[in-house]
Amino acid sequence: MIQPSIIARSARTAALCLPGPGALYWLCEKAAWRLSSPDDDRDLQQGVADTAVTLLHGLHPARRYVFEAEGFLPVVFQTAPCAGLVDAADFGLVPDIAPDDLDGAVANVKALADAIATVPSGGTLYLGRGLWTAFPITLKGQMTLHLAEGATLRAPSGRTGWPILASRDHCGRMLGSWEGLPAACFAAPVHAASAENLVIEGRGALDGSGDRGDWWSWPKETRDSARRPRGLHLISCRDVTLLGFTIRNAPSWTIHPQGCERLTAAGLTIIAPPDSPNTDGFNPESCRDVTITGVRFSVGDDCIAVKAGKRGPNGEDDHLMETRNVRVSHCLMERGHGGLVIGSEMSGGVHDVCVEDCEMIGTDRGLRLKTRRGRGGSITNIAMCRVRLDGVETALSANAHYHCDADGHDPWVQSREPAAVSSATPVIDGVAIEDVEIRGLAHAAGVFLGLPEAPIRNISIRRLQIVSHDPDAIATPPIMADRVRPMRHEAIVAERAEIDCDDPALLSAASISLSFE
CATH class of the missing domain: 2.160.20.10 (Single-stranded right-handed beta-helix, Pectin lyase-like)
Structure with missing residues (x-):
């Protein structure tokens, strides 16, 4: 049996994770539980858990407790004073x-x-x-x-x-x-x-x-x-x-x-x-x-947007600090523009972000990385594992031509010709996708648009499954960059991005961009 884990505890509240097989936000099977204390023979609380993360309220400070749930090993913890x-x-x-x-x-x-x-x-x-x-x-x-x-x-x-x-x-x-x-x-x-x-x-x-x-x-x-x-x-x-x-x-x-x-x-x-x-x-x-x-x-x-500040219009950077080690698990994202988004304010650098065992329903995008020339900084070591996307229009995207800010549509931001590399050149390096299931796909399973002077590196996709498509989907540009063609029911499309996929049939030979003529 599996040992529940204590996520956090205070004087009167505790959060536990019941990581049952296949559990995302919801448990696959509800689990009856009881709470007792080594110092008291009575059952202090009992209930039925239907979510992977269970909250216990009404606890007493500095007291020992035993939590037991069907199908799981017991766990002993003590509240804070x-x-x-x-x-x-x-x-x-x-x-x-x-x-x-x-x-x-x-x-x-x-x-x-x-x-x-x-x-x-x-x-x-x-x-x-x-x-x-x-x-x-x-x-x-x-x-x-x-x-x-x-x-x-x-x-x-x-x-x-x-x-x-x-x-x-x-x-x-x-x-x-x-x-x-x-x-x-x-x-x-x-x-x-x-x-x-x-x-x-x-x-x-x-x-x-x-x-x-x-x-x-x-x-x-x-x-x-x-x-x-x-x-x-x-x-x-x-x-x-x-x-x-x-x-x-x-x-x-x-x-x-x-x-x-x-x-x-x-x-x-x-x-x-x-x-x-x-x-x-x-x-x-x-x-x-x-x-x-x-x-x-x-x-x-966006449901979750991981950020690290934005370089000022004249290169100001004294306020920038990196974001590192963000772990998202067993969450439910219903609606919203994106499930887990990084950027576009990422100039201080965003590193080591993992979203796992989550469910996203009806969001515009699932995992979304966005940046543009002028941002600088880097996005590295991003992972999505064991996530179900249902009714998400574009499941995965990384866009280095994001047309934000007043100058976002200017030619120097949107040009597909190589620009000089400088401290204002953003970098995306290291995206791992594993065991992702897509239902009701509308636009594209994945769209990756890098800069010609700084292509997106080290994208790994393993066991990505497209279960179904949205029959009512209307062809729409799947990312916010200029001159991106409308898409409907496409798999993985990339320009200036290095992708290693265990199913080559998912990789499209079509381009992302419309002609610049």
Whole structure:
């Protein structure tokens, strides 16, 4: 039998993985489970797991537990200690105020700030059942924010008096950002900077009120010289754990870890309407050692977009840092522009990213790499293993002519003639695809378009299976580059890309580009 693994544990919550054979987001067969303690003869909890990642709530601090599930070996673990529990309700929070009651939202954020200041190092702030509207709150390190079942922490609908995060701190480090560059932005409804050992957990929800305010009506603009806020913004934090909660309706990117190290997200639900602009689900930028597991996405843009900053228009690069070691597993991506996307802001370099045992349903693309001349940096060692793509229009793509930014359609970006190689030349080297199943394919199984001066290197494809095609598919350019021909039901098409495929029949001899005549 298989041993379950402990993904993360706090004082009151634990996330476990039941890696049954063939399990993606869902288990192939449900598994009854029981939770007991070596210090207590009774069964403390019992239930039935239907997902590979199972969350246990309502645990006690510093206590030993035994988890047993049908078909799996038992696993023993101990919860973390808690230095003290602070109830936010004791600080004068007012529930159920109207979303446009800005005075009430200001009073509530003051109450929450007072409560956070009272939480001892290693303690917990408890937010109980109810609808709590407050202006953006700042979390500190060495604490847990516990969102009880039925608790919703909601941002107000108006932004008058909303705090603005500067583009840089007093040391010159990037704080606020927009599309990979330092920029002032409205503070996220929940945010933290330079926090260590921070936990956000529970069965409750964070609601950014993007559907109530005017945020989604000016997606690429500024107001009061600031960009839109994220839903949850973590800046230069270390050892962060996100467990079990729902986050929805972010004004822009939903969860944005920026310059963080050692971050684990397990069992989250991330939601935004399909037509909401730039509401990516989870965007680790310039981060190291990130684990995203058992997360369910349904958003208006990319489900996961891995980034590493963008070189400025005049070559500015002092804000750039690499992203390395991102592991995505047992996730469900429903809708969205892409399942797992890298770039296009990748100038600091993105390395060692793996997505495995996931399911993507109805996303525009599955695995998507995007960059362009001027970015510089490199994307290396990317892997997709044991992933099912259902109703995904283009399963795999890597595009080095991505037409982003104001100059994205300029000839120097889109030319298929070789350009001089410089520090602004992006590199893609090392993409491994194994055991991927495609159902309802619309446009192409794979499209790889490299630069003539820097072809895409070392693409390996093993055991890729196209099970079915979408009979209603309309021929459409499968990647966002100029002069790309429409495609329908094609296999793997490549230009200026080196592909080693164990099934040569999948490799098309057709070109990607239209004639430049």
